[in-house]
Amino acid sequence: MTLYTFLDYFGTMFFAISGVLSASDKKLDVFGASIIGLVTAVGGGTTRDLLIGDRPVGWLKEPNYLYAVLLGISIAFVFKRYLAGLRRTFFIFDTLGIGIFTIIGLEKALSFGIAPPLAILMGVSTAVVGGVLRDTLINEVPLIFRQELYATACIIGAAIYLLLHYFTSLPHNMVMFATMGTIIIIRTLAIRLNIQLPRFQMGGE
Amino acid sequence: MTLYTFLDYFGTMFFAISGVLSASDKKLDVFGASIIGLVTAVGGGTTRDLLIGDRPVGWLKEPNYLYAVLLGISIAFVFKRYLAGLRRTFFIFDTLGIGIFTIIGLEKALSFGIAPPLAILMGVSTAVVGGVLRDTLINEVPLIFRQELYATACIIGAAIYLLLHYFTSLPHNMVMFATMGTIIIIRTLAIRLNIQLPRFQMGGE
Amino acid sequence: MTLYTFLDYFGTMFFAISGVLSASDKKLDVFGASIIGLVTAVGGGTTRDLLIGDRPVGWLKEPNYLYAVLLGISIAFVFKRYLAGLRRTFFIFDTLGIGIFTIIGLEKALSFGIAPPLAILMGVSTAVVGGVLRDTLINEVPLIFRQELYATACIIGAAIYLLLHYFTSLPHNMVMFATMGTIIIIRTLAIRLNIQLPRFQMGGE
Numbered sequence: 001m002t003l004y005t006f007l008d009y010f011g012t013m014f015f016a017i018s019g020v021l022s023a024s025d026k027k028l029d030v031f032g033a034s035i036i037g038l039v040t041a042v043g044g045g046t047t048r049d050l051l052i053g054d055r056p057v058g059w060l061k062e063p064n065y066l067y068a069v070l071l072g073i074s075i076a077f078v079f080k081r082y083l084a085g086l087r088r089t090f091f092i093f094d095t096l097g098i099g100i101f102t103i104i105g106l107e108k109a110l111s112f113g114i115a116p117p118l119a120i121l122m123g124v125s126t127a128v129v130g131g132v133l134r135d136t137l138i139n140e141v142p143l144i145f146r147q148e149l150y151a152t153a154c155i156i157g158a159a160i161y162l163l164l165h166y167f168t169s170l171p172h173n174m175v176m177f178a179t180m181g182t183i184i185i186i187r188t189l190a191i192r193l194n195i196q197l198p199r200f201q202m203g204g205e
Numbered sequence: 206m207t208l209y210t211f212l213d214y215f216g217t218m219f220f221a222i223s224g225v226l227s228a229s230d231k232k233l234d235v236f237g238a239s240i241i242g243l244v245t246a247v248g249g250g251t252t253r254d255l256l257i258g259d260r261p262v263g264w265l266k267e268p269n270y271l272y273a274v275l276l277g278i279s280i281a282f283v284f285k286r287y288l289a290g291l292r293r294t295f296f297i298f299d300t301l302g303i304g305i306f307t308i309i310g311l312e313k314a315l316s317f318g319i320a321p322p323l324a325i326l327m328g329v330s331t332a333v334v335g336g337v338l339r340d341t342l343i344n345e346v347p348l349i350f351r352q353e354l355y356a357t358a359c360i361i362g363a364a365i366y367l368l369l370h371y372f373t374s375l376p377h378n379m380v381m382f383a384t385m386g387t388i389i390i391i392r393t394l395a396i397r398l399n400i401q402l403p404r405f406q407m408g409g410e
Numbered sequence: 411m412t413l414y415t416f417l418d419y420f421g422t423m424f425f426a427i428s429g430v431l432s433a434s435d436k437k438l439d440v441f442g443a444s445i446i447g448l449v450t451a452v453g454g455g456t457t458r459d460l461l462i463g464d465r466p467v468g469w470l471k472e473p474n475y476l477y478a479v480l481l482g483i484s485i486a487f488v489f490k491r492y493l494a495g496l497r498r499t500f501f502i503f504d505t506l507g508i509g510i511f512t513i514i515g516l517e518k519a520l521s522f523g524i525a526p527p528l529a530i531l532m533g534v535s536t537a538v539v540g541g542v543l544r545d546t547l548i549n550e551v552p553l554i555f556r557q558e559l560y561a562t563a564c565i566i567g568a569a570i571y572l573l574l575h576y577f578t579s580l581p582h583n584m585v586m587f588a589t590m591g592t593i594i595i596i597r598t599l600a601i602r603l604n605i606q607l608p609r610f611q612m613g614g615e
Contacts, residue, residue, distance in 0.1 A: 029402035031356055053465025055258025056319065063320045114466065115473045136341065136546065151441055197439035234607035236561055251461070260463025261524065268525045341546065
């Protein structure tokens with residue numbers, strides 16, 4: 001197993017944990033909470049694979065992704081009270097997770113011949129669509145439509161990746177680290193400095 | 206037409222009826238109610254076909270599924286008051302329907318080379334995703350995330366199918382009957398004995 | 411660029427504008443509103459392409475659709491107050507938009523070997539599913555499930571197209587104009603005369 005594959009499984013497991021925990025005040029039973037975990041974990045990659053035309057979708061090619069999800073769900077059920085207190089740790093893992101998923105999605109889209117501007121979108125979708133589906137299923141307006149610079153950080157990170165990839169001769173690892181670093185710095189600064197995108201409203205401000 | 210195909214059409218028609226009726230207090234017009242019927246009927250198989258990569262999706266390969274849906278919608282419109290009283294009959298057909306759809310989905314996934322644990326998930330999706338989409342479209346938290354042992358019955362049924370299929374030499378018909386029987390018994394017992402999956406909650410119970 | 415391609419880009423841009431504006435009282439940030447614009451614009455074609463099996467989906471084949479969407483989003487942001495007053499203009503462009511998208515979707519489905527009754531459904535999906543996804547994402551029961559003869563106009567238009575296409579020798583342009591005209595007339599009459607589909611309800615009327 002390469003570092004890459006490991007990070008993919010790890011991100012999948014982490015998003016399953018995070019999905020299950022987010023469902024905790026929704027009066028779901030354990031099955032419902034598990035499905036929210038599954039959808040949060042694989043929803044982004046599934047959307048990307050359907051759109052770019054990889055079939056079957058990635059997580060159906062071998063059962064390891066399912067096992068990563070089941071492990072994440074189990075961890076969330078067993079340690080839910082303990083995990084609920086770890087807000088800072090969650091923030092770090094979540095940011096790492098969207099960074100990894102952005103890069104994986106971007107590279108896969110490029111390898112399927114998708115043009116770079118569209119590949120950025122596929123990278124961002126890989127990172128954030130799981131959360132959008134989670135929020136839609138639990139009947140809330142998706143958080144990323146209202147929240148701090150979440151998807152924006154992924155878009156800028158993906159753009160940095162493409163710039164470094166096409167216009168420098170940096171080795172792949174360095175490009176990845178720069179992309180991850182960009183995403184981590186933007187999200188951290190956005191929260192520290194309370195930077196938000198402007199609201200979009202019709203009436204006079 | 207084989208018994209198999211007949212059951213598939215029949216299940217499709219039944220879920221269209223059930224979808225239309227479930228939309229009846231949502232202030233939809235007849236078009237909206239028809240779309241809910243269509244989505245309830247073909248949503249599960251569509252999701253499975255998109256994920257495993259069958260294209261076009263099954264119900265677009267020939268118009269008979271559409272005709273089954275239109276028949277179901279018509280029956281729902283014409284007999285809505287009469288049908289609304291048949292709760293017990295509905296329960297029986299619904300349980301038969303998810304049983305058939307579970308088996309059809311499981312077998313199709315296996316025939317597309319999907320690994321058995323993932324094929325179980327595809328079988329269950331075939332049976333229950335139509336209902337999830339229905340509930341999401343009419344803006345409710347999906348019932349199966351809160352309800353009695355619905356999807357759970359399908360999961361156990363699908364697991365029984367795989368066990369009998371791979372580890373016994375029972376003929377296919379027997380395997381099917383055992384699977385259907387398992388799903389029917391679990392659902393009936395769950396309702397009779399009021400068995401539910403535990404709620405998943407964060408706070409102290 | 412043919413007239414056809416131009417109309418496709420133009421419709422995509424228009425639906426992006428309309429999607430962004432419809433999100434204006436939902437307390438979204440500019441990113442969220444942009445995503446609503448994107449989904450409204452490409453949601454219908456994406457659904458059709460996934461179902462009939464075109465891959466990657468149409469708007470990922472080249473970046474022009476993305477540019478049309480970005481242009482539409484920019485126009486909506488810059489001119490939002492001005493545009494909000496143009497209800498009549500919006501109605502006209504919206505009706506032209508669903509007419510064009512119905513024809514494009516219908517023809518593409520036929521070219522993929524989908525049977526005519528199902529191709530009608532694919533044409534209508536191309537026209538209206540973007541709006542359904544928009545409403546679902548902003549957490550409302552989809553408007554077309556409750557509203558005047560929106561999808562119904564597309565269904566009748568698509569049926570007219572097929573009748574003229576298969577049973578007359580009218581040139582393609584004439585068939586297109588007749589289809590567009592049908593859709594425009596039905597929608598305009600429906601609004602002028604306040605014609606609605608009957609509500610579907612269980613209780614006594």
